[in-house]
Amino acid sequence: MTGCKHILIAEDDSFLLSLLELQCSSLNMQTCCVENGEQLITEALSYQYDIILTDIQMPLCDGIQAMQILRRLGYDRPIFAMSADRLNCEGFDCILQKPVDIDLLARLCEQTPQQPKVQLEINSELTSLFYQNLAQLSQDFTTALQQEDFMTMQQICHKIKGGAASFGHMHLSQLADRMQQRLVTESPESSILQESRQFLLILQQSGAGNETA
Amino acid sequence: MRQPKILLVDDVDYSRQLLRNNIMSLAGTKLLKTRHFNFFNAGTANEANILFRLHQPDVVFLDIELPDHSGLELLAQFKQQKPECCIVMISGASTLENVTQSIKMGAATFIVKPFSGDKILAAMRLMEKQFYGQLTQDPI
Structure with missing residues (x-):
């Protein structure tokens, strides 16, 4: 499998979002950024992403609710949470402490397999x-x-x-x-x-x- | 082992055809366990209702925006008639309300249009998990 990994980042703080986008791009990952839980769910269901990285406190639908909805819909790809508070919640593959240690995130992303892409067949x-x-x-x-x-x-x-x-x-x-x-x-x-x-x-x-x- | 029965409900002909073609194509690969399916097509809610009662499908791909009724109304009726049926909701507009309502009413998953190979595969894998889970519990 070649090519870079795709990461979906959900964060309502625009400064932190830009910072994470820059950091992930520097790790040779293709990024997509959203600012609330509703956008996170819609984007995740496009099944274009190898990894989701989500904040917890967000408008419309928080990171925990979004993860739970996605898991309920059978979404089985990795979802990482990032939180400033201590968090114990089933369903996330990993919970990162904020501010995010970018070296740790890099290691986690490296260990995450790239998802195979299935082309739509149109005759x-x-x-x-x-x-x-x-x-x-x-x-x-x-x-x-x-x-x-x-x-x-x-x-x-x-x-x-x-x-x-x-x-x-x-x-x-x-x-x-x-x-x-x-x-x-x-x-x-x-x-x-x-x-x-x-x-x-x-x-x-x-x-x-x-x-x- | 019997073949899973799939009811495709969408008022657009090519959408149903696209789903059918891609499910069959995935069935020819190692990405799915199932090799053969029985398909039924409905372009309206009324047709879907008749076909559902007649064939009792294992899976329904159900568009929310139908010309005669909302797909959500059908979802409720189908789950009442056959609770174990795996229902995949389809919509061009995935609002949080649509998604959460579908979940509450028993939908297995949700596909946001436009279709992609990855979305169809994810739905089919979920279907297989449910279908073969049922077979393990209650062999036919």
């Missing part, structure tokens, strides 16, 4: 199904936009967000996510219609790109 039949669906969603979005049916537009964005990323359309997926959030929060009088038209153009181009491929 031509599946790709074809995806583009047929995208073309239909594009038509539906056009109709919904003409009727200023924001609820349907939201639902279409939601579907595109979930599907496009699996087929390599990361940008489209991110745009759909942003568009969906805008449609929830913005009033019809705002610039949302103009943005929706721009989104539709990108959506049509994403589908058209495949037809010419």
Whole structure:
């Protein structure tokens, strides 16, 4: 197995988070940083990380709750906690005293095996199904936009967000996510219609790109 | 030993197909113990309800956002009908509320879209742990 290990760091203190990110990068690890327990759970469930390093006291959901939720969901990869207080809690692979001894963390990370990566298998039949669906969603979005049916537009964005990323359309997926959030929060009088038209153009181009491929 | 029965519930055709293809592909490797599965497909909550009663699946991959009902409602019904069923919730929006509610209602795990090979493998390994655990306790 080659390549560097991926570590997910959760810490609500932005200074400490930046420091840990720098230290882990210097240990040749690829880092992802989050600031609360909810983000920690979502990111961890992407199964991209070899190690999780989490603070205990964080907003929305603390480090212990986040670990317990992940373990309950069958997450069996290493989770290290860091705490300024003495902590005795089952479920963590290791509890580090704050401030974190970076040499100790380095040794622990070195002993942690890199997780094998499993590629998503997508064949031509599946790709074809995806583009047929995208073309239909594009038509539906056009109709919904003409009727200023924001609820349907939201639902279409939601579907595109979930599907496009699996087929390599990361940008489209991110745009759909942003568009969906805008449609929830913005009033019809705002610039949302103009943005929706721009989104539709990108959506049509994403589908058209495949037809010419 | 009988083959595990899997019900795939998602209103998007290619999502169900993607799940099926990747589960079958993983079954062909040493990453899973199981080599063969029986699949059933549902695009709506109503279809899922009918298929569940008919086939009593061992595993359900259940999208939360369905056109006719919430997947969470289905989760409650399925767990009531067959408590030992391993239910994997799927959602494009993983809020803490969704995740904790799914756990409280008995979901085995939660997949956040977009799909990846690692996410599907993790869910399938959890399924195997539960499925073969049951078989050890109550051989068929």
